[in-house]
Amino acid sequence: MHAELQLDNQICFRLYTAARLITQAYTPILTTLGITYPQYLVLMVLWEKDNQPVNDIARRLVLETNTVTPLLQRMEKLGFVVRKKGEQDKRQQIVSLTEKGKQLEEEAYAQVPTGMNNQLSACPLKLDDYQRLAQELDSIIDTLKK
Amino acid sequence: MHAELQLDNQICFRLYTAARLITQAYTPILTTLGITYPQYLVLMVLWEKDNQPVNDIARRLVLETNTVTPLLQRMEKLGFVVRKKGEQDKRQQIVSLTEKGKQLEEEAYAQVPTGMNNQLSACPLKLDDYQRLAQELDSIIDTLKK
DNA sequence: TAACATTATATCGTACACGATAAAAACAAA
DNA sequence: TTTGTTTTTATCGTGTACGATATAATGTTA
Numbered sequence: 423m424h425a426e427l428q429l430d431n432q433i434c435f436r437l438y439t440a441a442r443l444i445t446q447a448y449t450p451i452l453t454t455l456g457i458t459y460p461q462y463l464v465l466m467v468l469w470e471k472d473n474q475p476v477n478d479i480a481r482r483l484v485l486e487t488n489t490v491t492p493l494l495q496r497m498e499k500l501g502f503v504v505r506k507k508g509e510q511d512k513r514q515q516i517v518s519l520t521e522k523g524k525q526l527e528e529e530a531y532a533q534v535p536t537g538m539n540n541q542l543s544a545c546p547l548k549l550d551d552y553q554r555l556a557q558e559l560d561s562i563i564d565t566l567k568k
Numbered sequence: 569m570h571a572e573l574q575l576d577n578q579i580c581f582r583l584y585t586a587a588r589l590i591t592q593a594y595t596p597i598l599t600t601l602g603i604t605y606p607q608y609l610v611l612m613v614l615w616e617k618d619n620q621p622v623n624d625i626a627r628r629l630v631l632e633t634n635t636v637t638p639l640l641q642r643m644e645k646l647g648f649v650v651r652k653k654g655e656q657d658k659r660q661q662i663v664s665l666t667e668k669g670k671q672l673e674e675e676a677y678a679q680v681p682t683g684m685n686n687q688l689s690a691c692p693l694k695l696d697d698y699q700r701l702a703q704e705l706d707s708i709i710d711t712l713k714k
Numbered sequence: 715t716a717a718c719a720t721t722a723t724a725t726c727g728t729a730c731a732c733g734a735t736a737a738a739a740a741c742a743a744a
Numbered sequence: 745t746t747t748g749t750t751t752t753t754a755t756c757g758t759g760t761a762c763g764a765t766a767t768a769a770t771g772t773t774a
Contacts (some may be wrong), residue, residue: 424634424673424677425579426677426681427612427615427673427677427680427681428612428616428678428681429609429612429613429616431629431704433698433701433702434587434590434591434594434684435609436702436706436709437583437586437590437630438587438590438591438605438609439630439705439709440587440705440708440709440712440714440733441580441583441584441586441587441588442587442630442732442769443630443708443709443712443713444580444583444584444708444712444733445580445584445714445731446731448580448733449733456741458758458760459584460760460761463575463581463584463758466573466574466575468576469573469576470574470575475722475723476722476723476724477721477722477723478723482575482587482745483585484588484589485760485762486761486762486763487722487723487724488621488723488725488726488761488762488763488764489760489761489762490723491723491724491725492613492725492760493759493760495724496758496759496760508722511722511769511770512719512768512769513722513723513768513769513770514722514723514769514772515722515723515724526706527570527573529757530742531570531572532571534572534573534574535573538580540760541711541712542708542711542712544711545707545708545711546707547704547707547708548773552579554700555579555701556579556582558693558697558701559579559582559583559585559586560582561691561693562586562589562590562688562691562693563582563585563586563589563618563690564680565613565687565688565690565691566586566589566590566593566687566688567589568590579717586760587755588761591761592761592762595763597763598753602730604728604730605730605732606729606731607729614747621752622752622753622754623751623752623753631730631731631732632731632732632733633752633753633754634731634732634733634734634751634753634754634755634756635731635732637753637754637755638729638730638754639729639730642729642730654752657739657740657751657752658738658739658740659738659739659740659751659752659753660739660752660753661752661753663770715774716746716751716773716774717772717773717774718771718772718773718774719769719770719771719772719773720769720771720772721768721769721770721771722767722768722769722770723766723767723768724765724766724767724768725764725765725766725767725771726763726764726765726766727762727763727765728761728762728763729747729760729761729762730760730761731757731758731759731760731761732757732758732759733755733756733757733758734755734757735754735756735757736753736754736755737746737752737753737754737755737758738751738752738753738754739750739751739752739753740749740750740751740752741748741749741750741751742747742748742749742750743746743747743748743749744746744747744748
């Protein structure tokens with residue numbers, strides 16, 4: 423029985439579990455908006471800056487393009503974005519928000535933060551804790567993102 | 569432009585990213601052992617206590633049985649576990665380690681902690697930080713696990 | 715400029731996750 | 745004990761993730 427191999431000692435298992443549970447908490451809210459959590463992430467990237475190539479979106483989300491490409495294809499089919507060949511660089515696909523995609527920002531603003539705060543209201547963590555948590559996660563992310 | 573909807577303000581995005589990067593860090597090590605990260609989690613549960621029904625494993629990993637059942641079927645095909653109908657309760661499938669599954673514990677003990685420490689050695693977090701991080705993640709997990 | 719390397723997407727195969735549903739066994743209550 | 749409910753597992757469909765590979769466009773270099 424090796425203590426190093428016990429589940430309870432694993433920060434990694436906690437990260438894995440917390441990430442899944444957070445995504446699950448988003449799901450009912452995002453479902454009413456007609457999107458998934460990764461799709462919501464893509465929209466946030468585009469709400470911040472529209473008309474980006476696939477690569478920039480993938481880099482921002484720390485995802486591979488072979489994850490993002492099908493994600494964008496589904497989002498295009500759903501009418502949230504369009505993809506157009508780049509004019510300077512014809513290899514690129516420039517991803518842009520449709521009206522439907524743009525309008526979703528207001529709806530998300532009205533529903534998502536409130537909904538998530540509700541579900542996390544019983545959590546004992548305070549603002550300071552969340553800020554430190556964010557920094558600690560960033561240092562893990564920076565270390566592993568080569 | 570709503571600050572609440574910015575990626576950088578999202579603890580959730582960080583959790584999601586950190587969890588994926590950690591899993592990616594495990595992958596090369598676990599690949600040499602012939603398993604994936606979720607399979608490693610199942611093995612850790614069984615190394616702690618062998619001969620458990622599907623439900624107990626799923627509960628321990630905070631996963632649904634419809635995730636764990638196919639996971640176990642793959643692990644059985646790979647020869648790490650066997651599944652036998654429960655004798656008292658014939659609905660249950662009791663999952664047990666094979667010799668191959670048991671022997672993997674020593675190999676994992678030799679390779680996994682060292683390999684992960686190597687990859688995280690550049691991370692500025694100290695033991696105290698990891699312990700507090702674990703507690704904070706637990707309080708998020710406890711809040712969201714209904 | 716012709717040949718080679720690099721970059722940006724896309725495609726394919728495999729393995730999770732999970733909501734929805736199904737089926738069999740166990741349990742509970744009338 | 746018969747009927748209805750709950751529990752345990754399995755199956756199905758959809759959507760990520762990601763390693764491996766392919767392809768077209770761009771850059772580079774001899």
